[in-house]
Amino acid sequence: MSVRLPEIEMTRRELQRKLDNKKSQSERNRLGQFATPPALAQDILDYAKTLTPKRGRVSFLDPALGTGAFYSAFLRSYPANRRGDAMGFEIDLDFARGAKKLWGRSGLTVKASDFTTQSGQPKFGLVICNPPYVRHHHIGEAKARLQTETAKACGFPISGLAGLYTYFIGLSHSWLAKRAISGWLVPSEFMDVNYGRELKNYLLHRVTLLRIHRFDPNEAQFEDAIVSSAVVWFRNEARPQGHAVEFTYGGTLLNPLVRRVVAESNLEQETKWTRFPNQQTRARTNETKLSDYFKISRGLATGSNAYFILPERVLRERNLPLECFKPILPSSRYIPDDEITADDQGVPYLDRRLFILDTMLSEDEIASRYPSLIKYLEEGKRHDLHKGYLCSHRKPWYAQEKRAPAPIVCTYLGRSNKKSGRPFRFILNNSQATVANVYLAMYPTAGLARAISSQPTIIREIWRALNQISSDTLLAEGRVYGGGLHKLEPRELSNVPVPEIARLVPVPDFQRDLFMATAAE
Numbered sequence: 001m002s003v004r005l006p007e008i009e010m011t012r013r014e015l016q017r018k019l020d021n022k023k024s025q026s027e028r029n030r031l032g033q034f035a036t037p038p039a040l041a042q043d044i045l046d047y048a049k050t051l052t053p054k055r056g057r058v059s060f061l062d063p064a065l066g067t068g069a070f071y072s073a074f075l076r077s078y079p080a081n082r083r084g085d086a087m088g089f090e091i092d093l094d095f096a097r098g099a100k101k102l103w104g105r106s107g108l109t110v111k112a113s114d115f116t117t118q119s120g121q122p123k124f125g126l127v128i129c130n131p132p133y134v135r136h137h138h139i140g141e142a143k144a145r146l147q148t149e150t151a152k153a154c155g156f157p158i159s160g161l162a163g164l165y166t167y168f169i170g171l172s173h174s175w176l177a178k179r180a181i182s183g184w185l186v187p188s189e190f191m192d193v194n195y196g197r198e199l200k201n202y203l204l205h206r207v208t209l210l211r212i213h214r215f216d217p218n219e220a221q222f223e224d225a226i227v228s229s230a231v232v233w234f235r236n237e238a239r240p241q242g243h244a245v246e247f248t249y250g251g252t253l254l255n256p257l258v259r260r261v262v263a264e265s266n267l268e269q270e271t272k273w274t275r276f277p278n279q280q281t282r283a284r285t286n287e288t289k290l291s292d293y294f295k296i297s298r299g300l301a302t303g304s305n306a307y308f309i310l311p312e313r314v315l316r317e318r319n320l321p322l323e324c325f326k327p328i329l330p331s332s333r334y335i336p337d338d339e340i341t342a343d344d345q346g347v348p349y350l351d352r353r354l355f356i357l358d359t360m361l362s363e364d365e366i367a368s369r370y371p372s373l374i375k376y377l378e379e380g381k382r383h384d385l386h387k388g389y390l391c392s393h394r395k396p397w398y399a400q401e402k403r404a405p406a407p408i409v410c411t412y413l414g415r416s417n418k419k420s421g422r423p424f425r426f427i428l429n430n431s432q433a434t435v436a437n438v439y440l441a442m443y444p445t446a447g448l449a450r451a452i453s454s455q456p457t458i459i460r461e462i463w464r465a466l467n468q469i470s471s472d473t474l475l476a477e478g479r480v481y482g483g484g485l486h487k488l489e490p491r492e493l494s495n496v497p498v499p500e501i502a503r504l505v506p507v508p509d510f511q512r513d514l515f516m517a518t519a520a521e
Helices: 005-021 025-031 038-051 069-077 093-106 140-154 164-175 194-205 264-269 312-317 363-369 371-382 446-454 458-466 471-477 490-494 499-504 507-520
Strands: 058-062 083-089 108-111 124-129 176-187 208-214 229-235 244-249 258-263 294-298 309-311 325-328 354-357 408-411 413-415 426-429 439-444 479-481 485-487
Touching (some): 005 069, 038 069, 038 229, 083 093, 093 108, 124 164, 140 164, 164 194, 458 499
Parallel strands (some): 124 176, 208 244
Antiparallel strands (some): 176 229, 208 229, 479 485
16 A cells, blocks of 8 residues: 655654653653654665665564654665565554554554564564663563573573663564564664673674664764664674674764774674774784773762762861761862872862761761761761662661772763863872772782882873873773763773883883792792
């Protein structure tokens, strides 16, 4: 039956707008509902057409249909005589009802059900999907079932830290016809993180990975989600010997800005796929890394920064005992310089001076000695802070992890479009201030500590060398989100190569010092 596509597509967009407005932003974030922009949906289907057979009918499946943006594009990309059976799953009843009303007469079967609970019948030649972007902690009790069923479907268990979209990809395997084409609009994070390893193994060993296009993170594809997006394409067949994968970046799917072909054998060894196509395959060397010089960890997770971290002014106003607090650095935007100096007590010379509650005194002892502080603790308990996950696992509940001040700290998040051109800062900390988890704390290894002890000025030289590391080197180890927001986890920063530091303090000297120290013991 003929379909008046322009009119229906305009109706679909209006329906999408109305249904989106029925839910708050937080609800949509929890459910992972982020609508595919119409132009992007069309771009994806136009590219899909270049991968599917030139003759015969193409059957279509969308496991997370929404209002049918991909199906609408499918109808425009494939003429009626090329369209086979079409099916879409949609768990949200409002969206499912709307999609049925829109597309029911066009040949699309709309299933108002959860795709992850369905068996893989029938098989389809083209699977296109923008799966729900639900983080692992919102998946809930279904996680165990999803892990079991996904392992059965695709042969690889999914990490419990992975988002819902990874299960959709794995479960879709049982719906794929032989040589079927799959295209998935997903967050690019799986390309870099440990919990994406099994998904990458699936793409490398169970199917033939054809192409990954990563959009410029400064040009986010979704207005309502801070996520760096990629489109992953694969064919349901064993990969041929010597196969290579096309990586593209920026621009559009059909007109990317950068292109590189990477041998799958190199992808087996590379943990950071987002380095492609902008960078070449990384050579395997024994170069020194930051982990040779520093033990790196996230700053303190307090349980409630707003409660446990207080400005100096509040301590005075409430007459809170300074001896039960210790200094902590504010956010980097309140630190104008990359070096922090301090007074005789080790408190930073900063306009914004913050202190974190840090005492092991019992509540009875505090009540006896510090009436103002026990009153403050009671306020926290009235807000159930002591019942929170972190606080409930501490004794006493207001205690903090014991952590020495780090001589160098690195910012945890940063944008590549900053005026300085550097997304991350290395800050020399000459104070006794600790840091919250918005920083990475860098503690010298035993070998470096010995070198600093014998030559104290070397820490300053190392700090300068850190700030000479190129942005590209740092970004190659981190991960990126929509809007150009970059993040470095401790392990990622630990992997940064540092030949600049090796020239100052060679690693073999550390190894010799450690051997001698061990022998002496």
